[in-house]
Amino acid sequence: MSNDALNLPVKARDRAPACVVSDAEVSLLNFYRASALHGGLILGQMARRSCEPELIARLTRHSAEEMLHSLWWTETIARLSGCTKAVTDTYHSRCVEIVGTPISLLEVIALTSVFEHRICECLQLHLNEPDVHPIVVATLRRVLADERWHLRWIGEWLMEERKINAQKVSSAVGRYAIADREICEALSAAYGLRKSA
Numbered sequence: 001m002s003n004d005a006l007n008l009p010v011k012a013r014d015r016a017p018a019c020v021v022s023d024a025e026v027s028l029l030n031f032y033r034a035s036a037l038h039g040g041l042i043l044g045q046m047a048r049r050s051c052e053p054e055l056i057a058r059l060t061r062h063s064a065e066e067m068l069h070s071l072w073w074t075e076t077i078a079r080l081s082g083c084t085k086a087v088t089d090t091y092h093s094r095c096v097e098i099v100g101t102p103i104s105l106l107e108v109i110a111l112t113s114v115f116e117h118r119i120c121e122c123l124q125l126h127l128n129e130p131d132v133h134p135i136v137v138a139t140l141r142r143v144l145a146d147e148r149w150h151l152r153w154i155g156e157w158l159m160e161e162r163k164i165n166a167q168k169v170s171s172a173v174g175r176y177a178i179a180d181r182e183i184c185e186a187l188s189a190a191y192g193l194r195k196s197a
C-alpha cells in the first residue's frame with residue numbers, strides 16, 4: 001500500500017525506528033485490525049443481499065465503520081513502527097469453525113451481536129490498563145465511541161425479531177454465545193485478548 005493511503009505525518013513515514021510497543025501488543029493490534037475487517041466484510045455481504053432500505057443503510061454504515069476501524073488500527077500500528085501482517089485468524093474465522101458459516105440475516109446479526117459485546121469488553125479492559133501507549137489509547141477511545149451505535153442497533157433488531165420468533169432468535173444467539181466463550185479463552189491465550197476474571 002502506498003504511504004499516501006496512510007494518515008501519517010510525513011516524518012513518521014520516512015523514518016523506521018524500532019517499534020515502541022512489544023511484539024505481543026502488535027500481534028493483538030493486528031488481531032483487532034483483521035477482525036474488524038472480517039466483521040465489516042460479513043456485514044457488507046449481507047447488505048448486498050438485503051432489499052429493505054433501512055436495513056441496507058444500517059448494515060452498510062456498520063460495515064463501513066468496521067472497515068474504518070481496521071484502517072485506524074493499521075495507522076496505529078504504523079505510527080508505533082510495528083509491522084502489519086496478513087492475519088487470517090480472526091474472531092469470525094474461529095466462530096465459523098465452531099458454528100459454521102453464517103448464511104441468514106439472523107445468523108449474521110447473532111454473530112455480530114456476540115462479537116460486538118465481546119470486543120467492547122476487551123477494548124474497554126485494554127483501555128483501563130495502566131501504561132497503555134497514548135497512540136493505542138487514542139484509537140481504543142475512537143473505536144469504542146462507534147461501538148455504542150453498533151450495540152444499539154443490533155440490540156434493537158434482535159428485540160424486534162424476538163417478537164416474531166423468540167425461540168429462533170434465542171437459539172441463534174445462544175449458539176454463538178457458547179462459541180464465544182471458547183473463542184475468548186483461546187484468543188486470550190494466543191493474543192493476550194483481555195477478558196474479565
Ligand SMILES: [Fe+2]
Binds near residue numbers: 116
Ligand atoms: Fe463494532
